[in-house]
Amino acid sequence: MEMEAPADQASGKHIVLVHGACVGGWAWFKVATRLRDAGHRVSAPDLAASGVDPRPLREVPTFRDYTKPLLDLLECLPPGEKVVLVGHSLGGVNIALACELFPEKVAAAVFLSAFMPDHRSSPAYVLEKFVEGGTLDWMDTEFKPQDPEGKLPTAMQFGPLVTRAKFLQLCSPEQDLTLGRSLMRVGSMFVEDLRVQPPYTEARYGSVRRVFIVLKDDNAIVEGFQRWMVQNYPVEEVKEIDGADHMALFSTPAELAHCLADIAVKYTA
Template sequence: MATKNKHFVLVHGMCHGAWCWYKLAAMLEAAGHRVTTPELLASGIDPTKIEEVESFADYCRPLLEAMAAVPPNEQVVLVGHSLAGFCIALAMEKFPTKVSVAVFVTAVMPSEMLSISKIEEEYSKEHPIEYFLDSTFSADPEIPGPKPVITLGPTYLATKMYQLCPTSGPDIGKKTIKAREHIQFWPRKTRHDQ
C-alpha cells in the first residue's frame, strides 16, 4: 500500500531558528515529503530585532503566513518544539481546515482547560531562575516596559539543550541562538530584581 506524501511544517522553539530542523527536514524530503521550516521573527537568521516584535502573534507571523499560503484543499502536519507549541496552537486556531495533525515535541500545549497564563505560572514554578544555570536575565533598555531578556549560557546549552547532540550541535546553536524577550512568554523576576 502506497503512502501519500505529506507536507510537514516544522516550527522551532524559543531562542532558536529553522536550522534546528535541518536533519529531520532532509530525511523527510529524501522520503518524498514536502517540508516548510518558517523562521519566526527575531529568531535564527531573521534580521528582525527583538524590540520590533510587537506581540506574540507578531512573533508567530512567519508561521501564519506559511499557513495562509497552504492551498485550501491541502492539509499539513504541523510540528512545534518548546515555545512553538503556542505558535502551532495559534495556527491551528486560525487555519483549522489546513491541519491534518499537530505534533507538540516537548512543547507547551495550551487548551481550554490550560490557558497560556496557567502554563506560564506552572513553568515558572518548575523552572526557577537557578534552573537556567549560567543564562542571564536582563532588562533591555531598547524595549519599552518591564520586558526582561534571557540570554542562554553555554553551560545551560550544553547540559540542558544539547546534551544528546554530537559536538557540532552546540556549535551551530551557539552561533545562531539569539537572546529572547522573556516576559511576553512567562513573566518572572530577573536576577537583577532578586
C-alpha cells in the same frame, strides 16, 4: 536508520516544523533532510527575530508578531490543503495559536516536548507552571528587560553552561553544540503578552487532533512536566523517544524523522 521514500512522490505529506526560542528553522536541518529524502514536503520557517529573520527582538512586541511568519505560511496555503504542524519547546504555543486561527488547515498538531496550552487558561499558563515548578536550573541564562517601561517582552539568552547541560547534553560537542551556540539569538518566552491573551478555544484549537512526543532524556522540559501537560490537556496519542535530549532535532534525528513521518501518514490519510 534509513527512511524509504513513498513509491508515489505525490503521496508525500506537507510537514511544517516550528522551532523553539532562541534558534531558527535551521535547527531542523537533520530532520528536514530525512523527511524530504522520504518524499515529504517540509517547511521550516524562521519566526520573527529568529534564524535569518533580520528583525531585532525589540521590533517584535507581541507573541502574535513573533508567530506571524508561520501564520502567513498557513494563510497562503492552497484551498483544501492541510499540513501537519510540529512545534518544539516554545514552538508548541506557536502551533497552538496557528490552530486557533486556521484549524481547517491543520491535519494534526504535534507537540515535541513542547509547551501545550489548554482551552481553559491563558496561553501563558503552562509557561508559568513550568517556571513555578523549578524543574529547570536556568544556570547562566540571562533575562533582561528590553525597555525601562517594561512594555516589551523580557529578553532571554541561553549561556554556554545551560546549553550544554540542559539542552544538548547528548549531542556532539564538536558539531551540534558548536553549531547551536554560534547560531543562537536573543529570544523571549513572551509571558507578559501571553498572560493577557484569552484562552484558545475548544471550538477551534480544541478541534485539531493533537499528538505529544515525549523526549525521555530531556533535561530542560523534563519528562515529568511533559506528562503533566498531557494530563492537563489529553491528546489523541502519546509517542516516546528514548535517548533524546531536549534537542532531539540534533541528538536523535533519524528516530524523530520516522516518528513524524508515521504521524503525518496516519493523520492525513
